[in-house]
Amino acid sequence: MTFTAEHTPADIVKTFPQASDLFKKHRIDFCCGGGKPLKETFNERHLDEEAILSELNHAFTEWNKQDHDIIDWEQVPLSKLVNHIIDTHHAYLKQELPALGEFVTKIFRVHGTNNPHLRELHRVYNEFKVEMEEHSIKEENEVFPLIKKYEEEPSEQLLQQIRDANGELEGEHDVTGDFLKKMRDITNGFEPPMEACGSYRMTYARLAELEDMTFQHIHLENNILFKRL
Known part of the structure; x- marks a missing residue:
């Protein structure tokens, strides 16, 4: 999949936990205010949407090449x-x-x-x-x-x-x-x-x-x- 500005930081971190590092670097809230689309944050903070999405999706592509033992917290009791x-x-x-x-x-x-x-x-x-x-x-x-x-x-x-x-x-x-x-x-x-x-x-x-x-x-x-x- 490819992340877009319509995705929320909260949903992105659920799929790709390491995205939290990128969000912290750019001071993008993924916990308390993580439920609003990235586009809103890009517009409010005047961030470079294209550059951040490119960095995010490149990191996600590289991460997907590796084996990960991740617990799906949406499914566990x-x-x-x-x-x-x-x-x-x-x-x-x-x-x-x-x-x-x-x-x-x-x-x-x-x-x-x-x-x-x-x-x-x-x-x-x-x-x-x-x-x-x-x-x-x-x-x-x-x-x-x-x-x-x-x-x-x-x-x-x-x-x-x-x-x-x-x-x-x-x-x-x-x-x-x-x-x-x-x-x-x-x-x-x-x-x-x-x-x-x-x-x-x-x-x-x-x-x-x-x-x-x-x-x-x-x-x-x-x-x-x-x-x-």
Whole structure:
């Protein structure tokens, strides 16, 4: 197949997961706002439609030449998808958020005087951390058990309850996306200054990884799990 400007980033990433790298490079949203056609983003952002589609389709062609063992999350049981989100993405957040927070604090304390943007990074990161921790707890304690129950005992009443909860979660995803955009802007795309020390550089690299994991996390929920319900 060939991707066109009428395709949405969310659908493209479902078919071609590595497209997320290209979308990140061009700052094209494929998770929270991934449901609108690429053409709208091209027009709004004045991006080179022909060049980006050519790059995307070339990468897809090369990717198709290889063997891939990809799980079709559209087809697996809902409980398996929920467990994957918990075991992969929530587990990552539980380990990474406190550890990375210590480094964000460290570089602010050591380098904040000469790099005043690190004060803002420290503030935004900690707001993001609290938001993601509370969000994950809500999913694991309230919403995901409802989804598993629905899979075993489907009912219209339970489905509506889940849809209402999912709407709240999508709103929280939008807030999360805004925090990530702020951190990317504050850090100049997670590019440390030339004179940055090892801790400074490692912190920015881990922030970039956190962004990537969070985008994948939100994509699985917004564009696959919630859509299936």
